[in-house]
Amino acid sequence: MIVIGVLVAVSAALVYRRDGIDGVLEILTRDLALFGGILPRVLAGCLLGAFIAEILPHEKVSRSLGPTSGLKGLLIGTAFGAILPGGPFTAYPVASALLTVGADFGATIAMVVSWTLIGYGRAVAWELPIMGTDFTLWRIVISLPLPVLAGALGRFVYVRMYPKSAPP
Amino acid sequence: MSAAILIDILLWGSVAAVGFIALQRGRAVLTNSLREGTMDFINIVPRIALGVIGSGYIAAVIPAEIITGWLGPDSGWAGVLTAVIAGAATPGGPVVGFSIGAVAMKAGGGAPQVIAYVIAWALFAFQRLLLWEIPFMPARFVWFRAAVSLPFPFLAAAIAMAIGRP
Numbered sequence: 561m562i563v564i565g566v567l568v569a570v571s572a573a574l575v576y577r578r579d580g581i582d583g584v585l586e587i588l589t590r591d592l593a594l595f596g597g598i599l600p601r602v603l604a605g606c607l608l609g610a611f612i613a614e615i616l617p618h619e620k621v622s623r624s625l626g627p628t629s630g631l632k633g634l635l636i637g638t639a640f641g642a643i644l645p646g647g648p649f650t651a652y653p654v655a656s657a658l659l660t661v662g663a664d665f666g667a668t669i670a671m672v673v674s675w676t677l678i679g680y681g682r683a684v685a686w687e688l689p690i691m692g693t694d695f696t697l698w699r700i701v702i703s704l705p706l707p708v709l710a711g712a713l714g715r716f717v718y719v720r721m722y723p724k725s726a727p728p
Numbered sequence: 729m730s731a732a733i734l735i736d737i738l739l740w741g742s743v744a745a746v747g748f749i750a751l752q753r754g755r756a757v758l759t760n761s762l763r764e765g766t767m768d769f770i771n772i773v774p775r776i777a778l779g780v781i782g783s784g785y786i787a788a789v790i791p792a793e794i795i796t797g798w799l800g801p802d803s804g805w806a807g808v809l810t811a812v813i814a815g816a817a818t819p820g821g822p823v824v825g826f827s828i829g830a831v832a833m834k835a836g837g838g839a840p841q842v843i844a845y846v847i848a849w850a851l852f853a854f855q856r857l858l859l860w861e862i863p864f865m866p867a868r869f870v871w872f873r874a875a876v877s878l879p880f881p882f883l884a885a886a887i888a889m890a891i892g893r894p
Contacts, residue, residue, distance in 0.1 A: 565778060565782075567782070567786060568778065568781075568782030568785055568786065571782070571785035571786045571788065571789045572785040574785075574789045575785055575788050575789060578789075583788070584785075587784040587785055587788055588781065588784075590784060591780050591781040591783070591784040592781065594780055595776070595777060595780045595781060598776070598780070599773070600736075601736070601739060602769060602772065602773065602776060603765075603766075603769050604739045604740055604743050605739075606765040606766070606768040606769040606772065607743050607747070607761070607762070607765035607766075607769075608739075608742055608743050608746060608765075609765065609768065610761040610762070610764040610765030610768065611743070611746035611747055611749075611750050611761045611765070612746060613761070613764075614750055614753075614757055614760060614761040614764075615746060615749050615750050615753060615757070615761075648856070648860040648861075648864075649772075649776070649860075649864075650739060652860060652861055652863075652864030652865055653768060653864050655864075655865060656864050656865045656866070659865070659866065659869060665869060665872060665873075668869065668873075669872075669873050669876060669877075672873060673851065673873075673877060673880075676850045676851060677847065677850055677851070682850075684735075686826050687826050687846075690826040690827060690829075690830050691826055691829060691830050691833070691846075692830075694894050695833070695839075695842075695894045697894075698843075698888075698893045698894035699843055699846060699847070699884075699894070702843060702884050702887045702888055702891075703847065703884060706847075706880045706883070706884065709880070709883070710873075710876055710877055710880060713876050713879075714872065714873065714876040717872075717875075717876060718872070
């Protein structure tokens with residue numbers, strides 16, 4: 561947090577030297593508007609995470625997304641990440657909730673990677689208009705196998721890094 | 729804009745659905761989760777304020793030409809490597825990476841390099857890891873996930889080269 565704060569202060573000072581106070585204020589108003597716009601979604605994400613942590617049956621999650629869930633767990637994580645609505649403020653609280661209720665690193669990695677790479681939210685809202693349809697569709701097609709591979713790699717590395725927490 | 733509204737409806741619809749399930753488990757379950765969700769929200773807001781407002785300034789001082797200059801179609805694997813590093817260094821706002829990617833494409837960047845750039849940015853933009861992931865998730869998980877994600881922009885570039893698309 562402190563590092564970021566310093567980085568932001570230095571950047572703001574550089575913008576001030578280059579563009580004067582107008583440049584600083586322009587960025588501030590634009591980002592304040594963005595901030596106000598996402599606040600409700602942040603709240604929704606936190607509530608979603610809290611509800612999911614509360615209502616998901618723990619044994620069921622650890623069976624279908626836990627360390628022994630195999631390829632199926634990775635696929636469920638991928639599918640879940642792809643359909644999850646909202647931005648980072650939704651995905652990360654939900655992923656964190658999944659970890660708490662017994663999903664393993666592999667399935668949670670599959671979910672987060674799937675959300676970033678093939679989740680429709682970012683693709684529809686930003687990538688399609690900026691990068692164009694052709695690029696976006698091919699980029700998503702190329703990305704399809706990656707969440708499962710990342711989850712499998714994560715699981716593979718995890719049980720070797722932390723052998724004690726591996727399943728018996 | 730309509731896509732954003734649709735996403736909001738889906739999001740709050742999901743909240744209402746899981747909230748309803750919680751209510752059926754009992755009133756205490758509902759109030760407990762409401763309280764915990766609200767506490768998370770209050771804890772996270774200052775960090776997000778810094779992240780959102782700060783990223784504008786950070787993006788403003790990183791010149792886009794520097795990032796786009798090194799990603800031409802003849803740059804091969806060196807270009808892919810540069811793209812991955814650039815993607816990690818690009819601020820993690822929702823627009824910045826795609827905008828730079830679009831500029832790179834228009835300025836003659838190669839498709840595999842731009843793919844590697846966009847995917848590296850999506851997977852482990854450094855600023856997003858610090859500002860968005862760490863506040864919400866255990867730091868150990870975040871670093872682990874980022875490390876495990878490292879090979880995948882290269883793999884995506886290799887697939888793009890192999891199939892000759894987009």
